[in-house]
Amino acid sequence: MDYVIEMLDIRKEFPGIVANNNINLQVKKGEIHALLGENGAGKSTLMNVLFGIYQPERGQIRVQGQDVNITSPNIANDLGIGMVHQHFMLVDTFTVTENIVLGSEPKKGLKVDIAEAEKEVQRISDQYGLKVDPKALVRDISVGMQQRVEILKMLYRKADILILDEPTAVLTPQEIDELISIMKSLVEEGKSIILITHKLNEIMAVADRCTVIRRGEGIGTVNVNETSTNELASMMVGREVSFKTEKQPAAPKxxxxxxxxxxxxxxxxxxxxxxxxxxxxxxxxxxxxxxxxxxxxxxxxxxxxxxxxxxxxxxxxxxxxxxxxxxxxxxxxVAHIPQDRHKYGLVLDYSIGENMVLQTYYQPPFTTYGRLNFNEIYNYAERIIEEYDVRTPNSLTMARSLSGGNQQKAIIGREVDRSxxxxxxxxPTRGLDVGAIEFIHKKLIEERDKGxxxxxxxxxxxxxxxxxxxxxxxxxxxxxxxxxxxxxxxxxxxxxxxxxxxxxxxxxx
Amino acid sequence: MILQKLKGTWIPLVAIGFGLLAGAIIMLLFGYNPIQGYIALWNGAFENPYFTGETIRLMTPYILSGLAVAFAFRSGLLNIGVEGQVFVGWLAAVWVGTAFSLPAFIHLPLAILAAAVAGGLWGFVPGYLKAKYQVHEVIITIMMNYIALYSTNAIIRNVLTDQGERTDYIAESASLKSAWLTELMEFSNIHFGIILAIFSALFYWYFIEKTKYGFELKAVGFNRDASKYAGMSVKRSIIMSMVISGGFAGLAGAMEGLGTFGYMSLQNSFTNIGFDGIAIALLGGNTAIGVILASGLFGVLKNGALNMPTSAGVPHELVDIITALIIFFVAASYMIILFREQIISMYHKLKHKLSNISSKEGK
Amino acid sequence: MKKRNFLVTLFLSFTLILAACGTSDEGNADGDSGEEKNCEPSDDAINVAMVTDVGGVDDKSFNQSAWEGLQAYGEEYCLEEDEHYDYAQSTQDADYEPNLNRLTGQDYELVYGIGYKLTEAIEKVAGQNPDTNYALVDEVASEMDNLTSITFKEHQGSFLVGVAAALKTESNQVGFVGGVDSPLINKFEVGFEAGVKSIDPSIEVDVRYAESFDDAGKGRQIANSMYNSGVDIIYHAAGGAGNGVFSEAKDIKTNDPESYVWVIGVDRDQYDEGTVTVDGTDYNVTFTSMVKRVDIAVQDVAERMMEGDFPGGENIEYGLSDEGVSVADTNEEAYTEEIATAVSEWEQKIIDGELDIPSTHDELEEFLNNL
CATH class of the missing domain: 3.40.50.300 (P-loop containing nucleotide triphosphate hydrolases)
Known part of the structure; x- marks a missing residue:
């Protein structure tokens, strides 16, 4: 077999939910393999299983044809698997090289041989066209460059299989183009890439094959040149998706x-x-x-x-x-759907119910004589959850544990419901998948139509x-x-x- | 939910176990009998009503200082100034207790109130500076501790006495002690402050969990930007949080002034009631019930430890190490969490292997 | 994985170090480690114990001195530490009472409270436990049959070191650093000043208080300003704060071995605190010390109780005549024979009752007027 990674029949449960079930992911050597799914579909869980952060309840993982048991990220690293997280793990005040060698420093006696490391970083950077300055401080370089530093870190550690978790979410259009060309040169050099994303046009632009997950279930794998965005979207969401939002002409007053x-x-x-x-x-x-x-x-x-x-x-x-x-x-x-839902929109350590009254908690019926009325609060929250299709076990769940799309739907529900x-x-749709985007667009137009x-x-x-x-x-x-x-x-x-x-x-x- | 709650209590209990174990190893290494040592510790805290009373007396101010730290913590502030707030509360309570002669039902509440107000005022300063000028509360509160220490000493020497070592005894009508309670606990220094402390914990719980103010404070503690976005006044919350936190600390001072001692003497250095409060709040997970339990642990350790040198022969230096170890292990429960992950992954490996074996046998 | 191994190694090495410390400790452990004794505990010996104040039993001052007294008593009558005699250490003011109660509950027949800070606690405990005897050191307690007060005529000793200082000073300026301004420390101050002025009324005495018994920094600060203003001898009665006086004097000596600075120690013979080595030469800044023999007093009270003569309700004042206070002559180079002779002449006068030493500011005024 020429698969570098095979994940067969993976099942991962958390208390109360099945995060992954029946998922098969087979990555060929030298391909860019997209992993597509809505927010909360289970992509990250699957990758965390591959990376040794979670242990699966069922299933088999093979790397280069060998059965393996990955129990920690260190083992994953040893097997040549490297992961670039959505949130970079870099020390701001260190140089690029220092960040890259952190944890596996080349030693000269007891001293870290930083000059040697710089040379090596420069060499890898040139080889893949990463254009990274080994001596620059991380805090001085752009987000796109920081991401390339993360990629370099994996390459420095001799990773053959790179997992990129939503790499374009933080990039400008030009940086996205650069990243795409870097990814292409990586696979030309024989690396394999797993690209986690929910952006269909990116998949169409770079990926060779694409595996789709929907609500934790493996849906299937398709060759990208034999499919269309529409087909991928409906595989991901489970129904036909329209990209053009239908609306009547406006009647401004x-x-x-x-x-x-x-x-x-x-x-x-x-x-x-x-x-x-x-x-x-x-x-x-x-x-x-x-x-x-x-x-x-x-x-x-x-x-x-x-x-x-x-x-x-x-x-x-x-x-x-x-x-x-x-x-x-x-x-x-006035109601306000803030642009950064984590920073402004939600108190992540509050339950979704409490978040639903973040601006109105002090008013009756939520508060009477200074005392919070949790029955009212949670009843109200349940209604919004229901109406705005927020997928959460219940209104007591911490906002933090909801997927981005569901967090955003909750915020929109809260803001819109104040009439x-x-x-x-x-x-309003930053970082969301097509299903959620469609829903949110529809809601905004509904509001307009209500005047x-x-x-x-x-x-x-x-x-x-x-x-x-x-x-x-x-x-x-x-x-x-x-x-x-x-x-x-x-x-x-x-x-x-x-x-x-x-x-x-x-x-x- | 139940699982999560269980996890919460499980960790400190295991941590106490680890701490006791580590203490036992150290006693063994130095050639002392750990069982005798721990029996002495237990007896020192509970042997008879007198010592039980003393343990409760010790934990009383700890509950309040723990609540003080926890309260500020809930709104994202680190109140290192509890120590100083205890001092001013203590002084204010004793001042009112000595200066007036009033019926007890006015005098005692007035003295307690004075302590809370003084502590609250001492908390207001760093709170205001933080809210208004973004001065870090840790720096201000540390400074305020020294100001409190030296100015209370100066007031005792120059205002409340004529170059005296300590103030007069407070009037009977301002005392938290009661003949009945003293009798019950065989002359221990236990006083009604414990009831006040428990009511304070109840108040803490109700305020934080059930009122709109608590909702606001916690929101500010978790996410200042989101709170501001949601229309809450972050500045007001910060000030309010520091004032109430200081009020709790002031009450802790009142426990010493109106209960344990009945006077205030010149203090050479900090009492550590406030600093221990930090550990207590962390141990107690910043919850009311947690703070009470952690104060109990501190009370037992501190009081029981006094008995270890005389009754089990363990030198007091070693006793300090042992009690510190127990507290260390409880505080470092993240280590236990580390172990927990390890245990869970071992469990999964085992299960994996077992299922492999059984599936092979099945074939 | 690596991290965990590291932790294990750390823990192991830590325990090894501890074990090493443990064994070396046992080498010089006294009494309780099963060392054989070739004598039998005396039958009429009583069980005695003491409660320290927050200074602790190794404070190089009166707590330590008191414990030495108990140990001497134990040795004399062949008693076992922990069984017949023991101490309880207090870490905060609130510990005094439980500690006294604890020792009472452990059937000690005589329990000492060391330091005036224990006054309230010992009065209360003594009232509640009429069958046990108590002794308070350094303060006069209220009258009770089972409570005796042990005080010292510090003013007498201080007078003598004042005499010595007056004979020693070259700048005609001497200093006094007190701990906290209180009647007890005033006795030191007043006696000292009386001694100085008895020799030469023109000598200036600079009196300052550190307002603390444990703030060495404060003591040092005061010493610095005194020495700078020309004072060449400082008598301290400031416990730990007095250590700052020593460090300042030693510092001056280190910078300039020719400088003329002296410290007069208190409570114990503080000769050892004064040693300083500059370029291989040893110097000592401790001129003398006003020694307060708490150990003798403690042992004396225990023995009186043994003999059935417990001085309940009394205040026993130990003075020059019963060696309760004395002047140290360890630094022979500085404390010359000439000075020693003069001091002992004055001492004899006091013992003979020819001279009453003032112990309060009012008495001092009268004393100075009569000079």
Missing amino acids: DVVLDIKNLVAKDNRDVDMVRGLDLQVKQGEIVGIAGVDGNGQSELVEAITGLRPSEDGEILLNNQSITNMKPRKIYEHG PDLLIAAQ RAVLLVSFELDEVMNLSDRIAVIYEGKIVANVEPDETDDQELGLLMAGSQRQKVGEPQ
């Missing part, structure tokens, strides 16, 4: 949000929003399109009271909410184009253009986002 000449600073005291004007009406979705770092976060935080407005005015239903406390702003009818006049959705004003901030152009009734392009802290999605295209938006004036579009450059 009164202005809900009216921002005039807003100025806001970032944490370093630099003006990020510089005299911005924006209106959002009842019954429309306004999408903010822009490259990250042009003031989107500061705009959202200023509206929601998380950041002071230095100048200008924010009106909600003709009433000023400028520089009010967040709680007051919520009480005025706000204005719903701000910042990056709510929706402000959408997203770095994904597709999403903005798909959902918005009107697109406001933000550039260097100002809205530089308002366009209708039907009257524009990616190219024009791209140019606007890069700072070109609208009238120049189409003119020769």
Whole structure:
């Protein structure tokens, strides 16, 4: 057999759930093998089994044709398996080389031979075209470079099988292209790659074969050049998925949000929003399109009271909410799906039920005479869980143990259920799989149809184009253009986002 | 859920076992009989009502200082200043206890209240500085400990007495002691403070687990950004948390002032009630019941240990090592968790092998 | 895996080291390790025990001295440590009472409380246990038949070291560093000043208190400023804080072996604390010490009880006449014969009752007026 890895009939249980069942994964030498599944489908569990972090209840693992029993990551390393986690495990204040050799330092007597290590790192970097500076401090290099350092670490340890866990989630488009070419050169040199992802276009771009998992069950393995995104999506989700969201034309009415000449600073005291004007009406979705770092976060935080407005005015239903406390702003009818669900959206160590009342816990019926009414809280939470299809054992489960998609659905349920006049959705589908994205898009349109004003901030152009009734392009802290999605295209938006004036579009450059 | 709860209590119990074992090994190495040593420890804590009373008396301030640390901890703050808050609470209680003559039903609550307010004030300063200027509470509270130590000494010498060594005895009406309780426990120093301490633990539990304020404090402790996002006032929570934490610590001081001693004398150095409170809060997992149990452990160890040199001949230096080991093992329960993973993986290996064997036999 | 092996090795080496310490310790262990004795415990000997204050039994001061007294008593009557005589160590003020009670419960017939801090505790315990006898060192307790108070005429000893200091000083400035400003320490201060002024009323006495018995840093700070202002002899009555006085004096000596700085020790003969070696030459900054023989007093009270003459309800003051306090003459180089002669002349006057030494500030004033 020319399989480098075979995982046969794997079953892994946790108290109360079967995380993996009946899964077969066979990776050929020199291929990029995608492992596809929704968030929470069991991809990470399977890889943790392969990497020796979990022990399977049933099944067989073979590496290079040999039966093996992987009981710890060290054994996995010895077998030539290396894993690049989604969250990098690097020491910020160490150099690239120091990070790479950490734990297996080349010794010269008692001293670490760092010069020798640097040479070796440079050599591997050149061989695979990783373009990493061995002497740079990790804190000084970009996220994409840090990821390459992680890959280098595996190569330095002579790994032949590389597991990449959602490697593109943190990368910019250019960095993604670079990563794809690196992956290709790795397999040309005889390495094998397992790519964990839920992004279909990436699979189509790089993978040779793809194994699909759905709710812990192995669905099957397909050759990528014999399939389509639609087929992969329906294998993953278990039904047909539409990529284009259906919606009726908008019927905007009164202005809900009216921002005039807003100025806001970032944490370093630099003006990020510089005299911005924006209106959002009842019954429309306004999408903010822009490259990250042009003031989107500061705009959202200023509206929601998380950041002071230095100048200008924010009106909600003709009433000023400028520089009010967040709680007051919520009480005025604003809801906010934050862009970072772990940092802002949830208290991960609270139960999902408690998270459902994070902004409203102090109000009756959740609190009476200062005392929390847990019956009410959990009944309410159960209803949201039910309505928004949050997959969790129950409302007492810690928010931390839910998958990203389900966490996000819970947040959306919480925000939408408050029946706000204005719903701000910042990056509502970041890092989610197609099933969850579809669901969330549908919910946002439903809200619009109920007459709510929706402000959408997203770095994904597709999403903005798909959902918005009107697109406001933000550039260097100002809205530089308002366009209708039907009257524009990616190219024009791209140019606007890069700072070109609208009238120049189409003119020769 | 039940499984998780069991896990929680299982670890400290095993840890105590390990600590006792390690202590026994050390006693054996030095040529002492560990069984005699531990019998002496037990007897020292419980041999007769007197010693039992003393053990309870010792654990009383520990419960409160443990609650103080735990309370701050729940909102993500490390209150190292419990020590100083104990001092000011002690002084305030004794001050009120000596300065007035009032009926007991006013005097005693007033003295207790004074201690809580003084401790709370001492906690307010670092809380305010943290909330307003992001000054790290650990640094401020450490400094405040020294300020408390030296200023209480100065007040005792110059204000409450004329260059005296200790204050007068508090009035009978402000005392937590009762003839009945003293009689019951054969003249031990036990006092009604234990009831106050247990009520404080109840209050802690109710406040943290059942009220909206507790909900807010815990949220701030877990995730400040999310709390701010959710419209909670992080600053107010930090200040409130430090004030209440200091209030508990002040009560611990009142236990010494109104209960154990009935006066306050010049202190050469820290009492360690506050520092031990850190260990107690950690041992108790920052829960009310955990803090009570951990205080019990500290009380038993500290009181029982005094008996080991005289009754089992174990030198007191060794006794210190043994009690420290027991506490160390309990605190280092992550090591036990390490072992647990090991045990579980061994169990799985065994099961794997057994199922392999049985499946081969089946064929 | 590696980590665990490392832990095991660490633990093993740790226990080995402990075991090594253990055996070396046993080599010089006294009494309790089954060492054979060639005598029988005396029949009428009583069982005695003591409770230390927070200083502990190895404080190089009165706790240690008291324990030495008990050991001497044990040796004299061939008693077993842990069985016939023992001590309990206190680590905090709240331990005094349980410790006293504990020893009472273990059938000791006489229990000492060492230090004035135990006053309240011993009075309470003595009241509750009329069948056991108690003795309090360094403070006068309230009158009870089963409680005796042992105090010392520290002012007498201090007077003599004051005389010696006055004869020794070259700068005509001497210093006194007290622990905590209290009636007990005032006795040292007053006696010392009276002694100095008896020789030469023009000598300045700089009096300061460390406000602590264990803050060596504070003691050192005070000594530093005194020596800098020209004081050349410091008498300390500050327990552990006094150690700072020694370190400051030794420091000065190390930097300049020619410098003229002296310390007068307290409670025990502190000659050993004063040794300092500079470039191979040994020096000693301890001029003399005001020795308080707690050991003699402790042994004396035990023996009186043996003889059926327990001084219950009394305050026994040990002074010069019964060797309860004395002046150390170990540093023969510094404590010259001339000084020794002068001191013993004054000593004789006190013993003969020709001279009353003041023990309070008021008495000192009167004393100085009569000079």
